[in-house]
Amino acid sequence: MAAAVATWALPVTFGRLASACSRSVLRESGPGAASLWSASQRFSSQSASFPQGYIPKTSLSSPPWPEVVLPDPVEEARHHAEVVEKVNELIARGQYGRLFAVVHFASHQWKVTSEDLILIENKLDIACGERIRLEKVLLVGADDFTLLGRPLLGKDLVQVEATVIEKTESWPRVNMRFQKRKNYKRKRIIVNPQTILRINTIDIAPRLC
Amino acid sequence: MTARGTASRFLTSVLHNGLGRYVQQLQRLSFSLSRDAPSSRGAREFVEREVADFARRNPGVVIYVNPRPCCVPRVVAEYLNGAVREESLNCKSVEEIATLMQKLADQSGLDVIRIRKPFHTDSPSIQGQWHPFTNKPTALGGLRPREVQNPAPTERPA
Numbered sequence: 408m409a410a411a412v413a414t415w416a417l418p419v420t421f422g423r424l425a426s427a428c429s430r431s432v433l434r435e436s437g438p439g440a441a442s443l444w445s446a447s448q449r450f451s452s453q454s455a456s457f458p459q460g461y462i463p464k465t466s467l468s469s470p471p472w473p474e475v476v477l478p479d480p481v482e483e484a485r486h487h488a489e490v491v492e493k494v495n496e497l498i499a500r501g502q503y504g505r506l507f508a509v510v511h512f513a514s515h516q517w518k519v520t521s522e523d524l525i526l527i528e529n530k531l532d533i534a535c536g537e538r539i540r541l542e543k544v545l546l547v548g549a550d551d552f553t554l555l556g557r558p559l560l561g562k563d564l565v566q567v568e569a570t571v572i573e574k575t576e577s578w579p580r581v582n583m584r585f586q587k588r589k590n591y592k593r594k595r596i597i598v599n600p601q602t603i604l605r606i607n608t609i610d611i612a613p614r615l616c
Numbered sequence: 617m618t619a620r621g622t623a624s625r626f627l628t629s630v631l632h633n634g635l636g637r638y639v640q641q642l643q644r645l646s647f648s649l650s651r652d653a654p655s656s657r658g659a660r661e662f663v664e665r666e667v668a669d670f671a672r673r674n675p676g677v678v679i680y681v682n683p684r685p686c687c688v689p690r691v692v693a694e695y696l697n698g699a700v701r702e703e704s705l706n707c708k709s710v711e712e713i714a715t716l717m718q719k720l721a722d723q724s725g726l727d728v729i730r731i732r733k734p735f736h737t738d739s740p741s742i743q744g745q746w747h748p749f750t751n752k753p754t755a756l757g758g759l760r761p762r763e764v765q766n767p768a769p770t771e772r773p774a
Contacts, residue, residue, distance in 0.1 A: 523737035536638035605634030
């Protein structure tokens with residue numbers, strides 16, 4: 408009996424002082440006092456207050472990461488529909504300020520707003536002053552909402568326009584190879600063509616689907 | 617030299633070119649070539665054949681041609697921001713001179729030095745710049761470090 412009580416870890420919330428069993432390894436602390444013997448007699452294998460499969464809380468009884476409770480799918484769908492409706496309303500009324508977009512162009516992704524400049528390290532066969540539409544848009548955001556593409560957003564949804572303002576060359580990069588005491592020295596000047604784009608506008612359509 | 621040893625600048629444009637309308641930045645081209653020297657043969661041919669079409673294609677550029685005895689034919693390009701670039705046309709063919717002229721016409725007068733960043737924006741943050749307290753729950757009375765609040769339900773991204 409005493410051995411059984413000693414191995415059974417009584418929970419803190421339940422705790423009652425053990426007056427009789429001072430030899431027990433586990434000490435229970437808490438308000439009130441009752442004998443362990445009466446507790447052990449009361450709590451046999453069919454315990455009334457503990458639910459089935461109850462594990463008392465110790466440092467290893469649950470994983471160290473916080474337990475994630477997923478929401479109810481019906482409620483989640485309703486919440487999603489609400490959010491989409493709100494965003495649709497904002498877009499339809501035009502209640503957004505400055506928009507930014509993440510655009511994939513010339514094998515790079517650029518976070519772009521209107522009126523900003525980007526430098527492309529190659530030659531585009533476009534004359535200076537011509538207006539371009541950047542089609543691969545991955546993300547569009549305003550102050551209150553963000554639209555993420557999977558991976559791209561539709562062309563009927565976003566439109567990003569840019570102008571080529573300059574086609575120039577990079578500064579001369581020196582590519583020199585030298586090996587000491589071997590009479591080996593090579594020098595090459597590399598000049599890359601560059602294009603500078605000015606992003607003019609980012610527009611979103613008034614209706615999401 | 618090295619990038620550290622030479623001048624550098626940030627990516628800019630001259631007077632927000634391209635925002636409202638695009639303005640060609642090349643203002644003036646002044647050719648100086650010789651009538652007889654063999655080194656300015658390409659320049660002479662360019663002036664005979666190509667320069668009129670070039671002038672018609674770029675109506676905002678004023679082109680001056682000065683034939684005078686000189687050993688090395690040159691072209692001086694002046695830009696709207698006051699920058700002056702001089703290029704030599706010595707012993708160049710007509711095609712090379714034509715590509716060079718097109719390059720000068722497409723450039724703006726900003727220096728050809730190292731550009732520090734390949735982008736420039738005047739409004740870098742729209743949703744607010746991130747700082748370590750964005751998207752963290754606040755606590756009444758202030759949380760101390762490593763103090764966990766009552767676990768809030770996880771937010772689903774829209």
